[in-house]
Amino acid sequence: MKIMKISIIGSGYVGIVTGIGFAELGHNVIFVDVDENKVNLINSRKPPIYEKGLKELMQKNKRRYHATTDYYEAIMNSEITFICVGTPSKEDGSIDLRYVESASKGVGEALANKDDFHVVVVKSTVLPGTTEGVIKPLIEKESGKKAFEDFGLAMNPEFLREGNAVEDFFNPDRIVIGVKDEKTKSILDELYKQFNCPKLFTDIKTAEMIKYVSNAFLATKISFANEIGNICKKLGIDVYKVFEGVGLDHRINPAFFRAGIGFGGSCFPKDVKALIRKAEELGEDPKILKAVIEVNEKQPLKMIELLKKHIPNLRNKRVGILGLAFKPDTDDIRESRAIPIIKALIKEGAKVIAYDPKAMNNFAKMFPQIDYANSAKDVIAKSDAILIVTEWKEFEELDYKGKIVIDGRRIEKAMKDTKIYEGMCW
Ligand code: NAD
Numbered sequence: 001m002k003i004m005k006i007s008i009i010g011s012g013y014v015g016i017v018t019g020i021g022f023a024e025l026g027h028n029v030i031f032v033d034v035d036e037n038k039v040n041l042i043n044s045r046k047p048p049i050y051e052k053g054l055k056e057l058m059q060k061n062k063r064r065y066h067a068t069t070d071y072y073e074a075i076m077n078s079e080i081t082f083i084c085v086g087t088p089s090k091e092d093g094s095i096d097l098r099y100v101e102s103a104s105k106g107v108g109e110a111l112a113n114k115d116d117f118h119v120v121v122v123k124s125t126v127l128p129g130t131t132e133g134v135i136k137p138l139i140e141k142e143s144g145k146k147a148f149e150d151f152g153l154a155m156n157p158e159f160l161r162e163g164n165a166v167e168d169f170f171n172p173d174r175i176v177i178g179v180k181d182e183k184t185k186s187i188l189d190e191l192y193k194q195f196n197c198p199k200l201f202t203d204i205k206t207a208e209m210i211k212y213v214s215n216a217f218l219a220t221k222i223s224f225a226n227e228i229g230n231i232c233k234k235l236g237i238d239v240y241k242v243f244e245g246v247g248l249d250h251r252i253n254p255a256f257f258r259a260g261i262g263f264g265g266s267c268f269p270k271d272v273k274a275l276i277r278k279a280e281e282l283g284e285d286p287k288i289l290k291a292v293i294e295v296n297e298k299q300p301l302k303m304i305e306l307l308k309k310h311i312p313n314l315r316n317k318r319v320g321i322l323g324l325a326f327k328p329d330t331d332d333i334r335e336s337r338a339i340p341i342i343k344a345l346i347k348e349g350a351k352v353i354a355y356d357p358k359a360m361n362n363f364a365k366m367f368p369q370i371d372y373a374n375s376a377k378d379v380i381a382k383s384d385a386i387l388i389v390t391e392w393k394e395f396e397e398l399d400y401k402g403k404i405v406i407d408g409r410r411i412e413k414a415m416k417d418t419k420i421y422e423g424m425c426w
Helices: 013-024 036-043 054-060 071-076 098-111 130-143 165-170 182-191 204-235 239-247 268-281 287-298 301-310 338-347 360-366 376-382 393-397 412-417
Strands: 005-009 028-032 065-068 080-083 118-122 151-155 175-178 199-202 318-322 351-355 385-388 404-407 420-423
Touching: 005 013, 005 071, 005 098, 013 028, 013 054, 013 065, 013 080, 013 165, 028 071, 036 065, 054 165, 071 098, 080 098, 080 182, 098 118, 098 130, 118 130, 118 182, 130 151, 130 204, 151 175, 151 182, 151 204, 175 204, 199 204, 204 239, 204 268, 204 287, 268 287, 301 338, 301 385, 301 404, 301 420, 318 338, 318 376, 338 351, 351 360, 351 376, 393 412, 404 412, 412 420
Parallel strands: 005 028, 005 080, 028 065, 080 118, 118 151, 175 199, 318 351, 318 385, 385 404, 404 420
Antiparallel strands: none
């Protein structure tokens, strides 16, 4: 194996896991971030985010990486740069490229000083055409060099799942690499040699599109499951049994029909919205994608409807929230379904008390006005009704006896011994 020098621009969920993953495989890694706090944390060998197994790998490989705010230092001392900065949504749902643009400029400025061939890989999720239409011209302009000749440019979408990201780095389902020049292709081929999964080499815009279509399809599966689930609930049918039967058809596959309160996170909502805006820009009317978002926005509010069936007036009632992260095993609250649910409860005049094993600090910055408990048990003890919003494993161990529980995530234990139990779609 050839040991490579890698720089990572943007040390958030994707950047830190990718960089530490490469360090574990033996490579030398330099992280760059504009957030000095993150840079300091990484240099003290502390994870800037919570992700299972990350802390241990940061300790184990502590001599193979460091972090800086200085692009020049990072580019001069590496041969491959991964751009991993965020690509959030603008107000209108379109993609906000400001971080990608500033990262591209920074890389270009530094590259102007470098004679050796350098490969730039875009890992951030960007719409088809962005790598060649936005990133390439910016790097070329700032560096005075030509892409695919003086420096390599590729697009390598990331498919890791937060909560399982370290495991996913080492065991991906597939690696997709959008490339144009042979030199870049062979360098990335070498970098990914140790991975045994299928590797798909495509042109750059196809690689960009594969990422959007993967996320759009998974989001569609969830909204479809929720729409069917809402019908099942009215019919007194358990939608999970239905999808067990449906999933046995090998053309369908049982995974990811997770009916409940919908999807959140930093990817599905923003990526589906960005694809909608792009389609509209092209004169298309993406009806399915729009419905996916519409179903997803209504779904968490169904929890309030179910709660009001049992407590019609929520004013001054203590409502307990179990789970604030958008999914278990992460501290990420971006687009968490807890946000619209808690907003609605506050509007109804309820007193909210919440608990999450990892995400309370992040959530308290957004909602300082609600109460936070020290434990899930405490939430149960202090609430008139409990809403289960994230399926943390520890919620399977609780005693829900005698309580009103509205369950958005199908916690088996709650299904068994509660006074009043309402599942979202079952
Ligand atoms: P994040 O917000 O956690 O991290 C982005 C980091 O980039 C932050 O630390 C920020 O300070 C830094 N940054 C911003 N501008 C910078 C600049 N000019 N120079 C250096 N650093 C800069 O984002 P994330 O969740 O890691 O996502 C990154 C990209 O990967 C996005 O495009 C996202 O869609 C995609 N993605 C994310 C996931 C996921 O599960 N989070 C999975 C697959 C793909």
